[in-house]
Amino acid sequence: MNSVSIPQNVNLHQAGEQIRLEVDGRLLWCHSPLQPAVFAGYGEADIEMQRGNFRIRDYVQERVALRHARLDAQAGLIELRAWAEGPLLLTLRLDCQGERVRLLMQAPQPGCNRLWLRLPAEADEQVWGCGEQMSYLNLRGRNFPLWTSEPGVGRDKSTWLTLQADNEANAGGDYYHTNYPQPTFMSSRRYCAHLVTCAYADFDFRQGDFHELQVWAIPEALEFFVGDSYIDLVGALSRYFGRQPRLPEWVLDGAILGLKNGREHAEQHLKTALEEGAKVSALWCEDWEGLRITSFGKRLFWDWQWNAERYPDHQAWVGSLHERGLRFLGYVNPYLCNDGPLFAEAQAAGYLATTAEGATYLVDFGEFLCGVVDFTLPAAAQWFETRIIGQEMLDKGLSGWMADFGEYLPIDVKLAGGADPMLEHNAWPVRWAEVNARAIAAAGRTGDALFFMRAGYSGVQAHCPLLWAGDQSVDFSRHDGLQTVICGALSSGLLGNAYHHSDIGGYTSLYGNCRTAELFQRWAEMAAFTPVMRTHEGNRPDQNLQFWQDPATLAHFARMTRLFAGMKPYVESLMDEAQASGLPLQRPLFLHHEQDTGCYGVQDQYLYGRDLLVAPVHAEGKTHWSVYLPAGETWQHWWSSERFEGGQRVEVAAPLGQPPVFSRVGSRWQALFESLTVL
């Protein structure tokens, strides 16, 4: 064994029967025969997929404690066996790379397809992350399967809405279902852990004295980052996973209006908005490529070319929008419907994934079938980038789009290079983000053209400039309504996703659940305090309130867009911070207030930069709202200018149009903030 260079702050040593890895005095890994750190085994998965909803079961045949460990401290090597004379089952090799401390893993024996890795935990420790989590910011006390999927409709097994969705299509979801999982967490013990793998994983934070990370493969490594503060840790993760480009400046000039019923409809409601005094930066017409009608509602025609019937003379029209200072955004996803011409083109070129038997694999998306462009094939990815995104979208006037999906790669698909779809499934959102980012870069439009995604996985940070929180139900529900957007922004933000936004008013309207004016307004007043303010007509536009249909809602919305646009200087400063340090724009309170224990349980409020505290009203019929204010600062209520000392919970009036927002007294932006209270 060779000895390796181990930095001063890293200490891997044996103490009695214990093997301990300590970094900067933090115990990160610990093994003893009675408390083994690794269990290895064999499981048989049983997975059913139904339109992006997965039912995943595992039959664990064996789970063996690797009790017997041998440390070669010089070589930074740990050898793990089930018993002293048994075969070598796992080696962990210490590898320190800059701020990362890695344990590289190898399993010399075949036949092991499950690992359970235990990390020492403390009873009062909190952990956050695991991608974009919509239900719980603090992950302690629960387990989190990590598998990109539909997040579910309702996401709460106690509700009738969820049950109906489950009964119809296994689509109800649960608290951990997310478009964007990631096997990475941050601990209140001021470290982060990351598992280098795309395999199905399940991070279990239910035990008092350990975390247990289950993974269905031998991961490349378990990595640790240690920092003096959470801010340090966010920065380290952002450096590692990749930092987003700045959002385009034009995004901050006003709302992006989601309109999807052709050119006249778009012009009409743009006019309504502008006449009301709304600030508008762009039209987002996801129907640019045409529609199809299904029982779920209006769906898009998944062949990514302008639809001349709905958008006649589109290039001239987009030109006229540009002249009015407006961008045009569209929609795309990685599938091609088999009744469109691009499908035929891709199929002929051999760019579509196949079944085991070699036929083109068709995914049922709900009354229509699609091919899967095989992004493991460089030529196929490049074709999507140049032929579709380049020629059909950027060249033809689009300044951005929703880059939808990424979560649906079937696990029985055959990929060109022979990659295992059980591993590619989680990798797919990142491949999809790369296709979008490369296409924009090739056109020289990085930082100008924008795309936004809901799907993600480790590394999506480097490619996707903007997350959107997916398809919330059009309600205030605990696990699928307005408030889940906050949790999604905060959890993903800690992992280095600086920019986050959501569909104003939510998206999914099913089983009679429809958007109210109150919901729309509460959502809009939250969105004004995020970097992107965008409406969506939803899956059933005809049955759900739109911004132009109710005078009070329209006036409220227009006012909020003015507030949003007025925030531009401040938000630009936050974008500078994001560029420099990887800090997200929306931040958990504890990020800037580590010592204030009162901040830790709060997941329905956020700091918008250091200087604003936003506590969106996320319940019906409220006229007042209770807000926790972090200690050590004085906070000024946005609307009343009343000042409160931090470290307490206060109640403020919160009628529609007055979202509970507080500015930090002493902020250099105080004058700007105060100028925005009357608009």
Added chain:
Amino acid sequence: MNSVSIPQNVNLHQAGEQIRLEVDGRLLWCHSPLQPAVFAGYGEADIEMQRGNFRIRDYVQERVALRHARLDAQAGLIELRAWAEGPLLLTLRLDCQGERVRLLMQAPQPGCNRLWLRLPAEADEQVWGCGEQMSYLNLRGRNFPLWTSEPGVGRDKSTWLTLQADNEANAGGDYYHTNYPQPTFMSSRRYCAHLVTCAYADFDFRQGDFHELQVWAIPEALEFFVGDSYIDLVGALSRYFGRQPRLPEWVLDGAILGLKNGREHAEQHLKTALEEGAKVSALWCEDWEGLRITSFGKRLFWDWQWNAERYPDHQAWVGSLHERGLRFLGYVNPYLCNDGPLFAEAQAAGYLATTAEGATYLVDFGEFLCGVVDFTLPAAAQWFETRIIGQEMLDKGLSGWMADFGEYLPIDVKLAGGADPMLEHNAWPVRWAEVNARAIAAAGRTGDALFFMRAGYSGVQAHCPLLWAGDQSVDFSRHDGLQTVICGALSSGLLGNAYHHSDIGGYTSLYGNCRTAELFQRWAEMAAFTPVMRTHEGNRPDQNLQFWQDPATLAHFARMTRLFAGMKPYVESLMDEAQASGLPLQRPLFLHHEQDTGCYGVQDQYLYGRDLLVAPVHAEGKTHWSVYLPAGETWQHWWSSERFEGGQRVEVAAPLGQPPVFSRVGSRWQALFESLTVL
């Protein structure tokens, strides 16, 4: 090692790497290093109890294949280790006792609290049993946790009724929840397997080539019974677990009327029934001890003594009932409410189970609290037998009772002899049955006084003369309605429970689910073809139809009681069979038609004895019903006298009052049956 005497038909031998146990040519147990028969491990259970509903989770820390086996064929001994030089983890010792072939188990090492035992299976094999199963007769393709509990309200996670019950009190249940589990199954390979244990178990029949029996303790033994026919196997199980006494003759003379609103109410509705020409054998007044009102509905006052207000002059009254040829039945359960005098008496004598700290353990039964009589204490059991059942019940005129509950023993109770409540929980129904049976025996009333139970476990057969199917919902639902009663009778019958019946019209009315006249009548016409016909007012009598409230229902019911009473000679012959051979009165079709594959999937019909086939209508609004008729016989439709060759599915008219029943042509009871078609 001593050699043991191994009968000719038992063959335990090594063949290459395989160790095989064959009995009468059937492979019953098989081990090889690549397909190990035993996995051992350690788990941490997490159990929550809420009024008899249990949420049981297990965190399996280790599950190790015992790959290394050593056979001493002479001694009938198998030693199992995880690896060749590893510690001896389990021994299996062959022990042949009459028709039983046993593998006695011992685990020399401490620390193992989970075993998974695999038995060879065949792809098309069917298995039945596991106690009284309400949802599935053939257990293949599912797993069955075996833990006595409330069966649940709705028992179907896809229904709104179940979800409401789950949300309110974790009371929705699932397909496997049952008052009476038993770690015993019968296989279509003509053998039975039984695990000698009271520990929590989970029998998993989902795999193609093995069954896997999980158990949370080292069981005393795994036992096998091999037979030439299913009838042989039922007989063997009945001999082993114990044979019930004959039902009292009086039970066959008419219906038992369930009335629970005091003496006048009982007399009034008895009169109504008799005037309509109903045959009545007894009144069952479960409110004999008084009532209490809770939000669930009218509940009983759990202090087991006559209530003189509701039943004034009760002994004279019971005497007058006897003069009219009627018995009086009551109600009892193993708990004592803490606001009644018997509680104080038991507490003073030290007969109540305690908390770990020594205080009297109080169980919340829904707005009232009860002590648990500690049946592990012989003096406490005897006190219940003599002081309560003897003096308060038998001596004071009761000829029988519902012996309710048995499923609720809390797992954190402290028992007098130090027994582990995790083991006693499943044993409790049998202890409770013994208390009842011994009290009746002590009074010399065996075969005359009757009690009926819903709870059970291995061995309840020896003590409990009659099962009742528990608390069905008042509906036709698949997993909690009328049809579940059939499955319960058939599954428990195969394990040697000859007598089964149910509440006519169901019991549980919650969340607006109420009994219809149609349901009551369909249930009554099924009950006429069971050994006991008994009504129940249900948990909410005021909101649910009673037999006297609707002229058509009353007439139908009276007619069915006449039919029932007319069946007495035939049913007596079935009771003779039960006495002689352990055969249940209600039998799966395949019990008499092993060669007819068409019989195997049928769980909503039964043979009532060999000569009647009963196919209860268990859906709403039916005028016709499809019935499978076993091959090799000719079957005569009860109502039309039309004859059909067996081996086919036929459709017959099935209006209310004409339950689909067929007699076997050639039966010696043909004349009796035909005489009963006009009543």
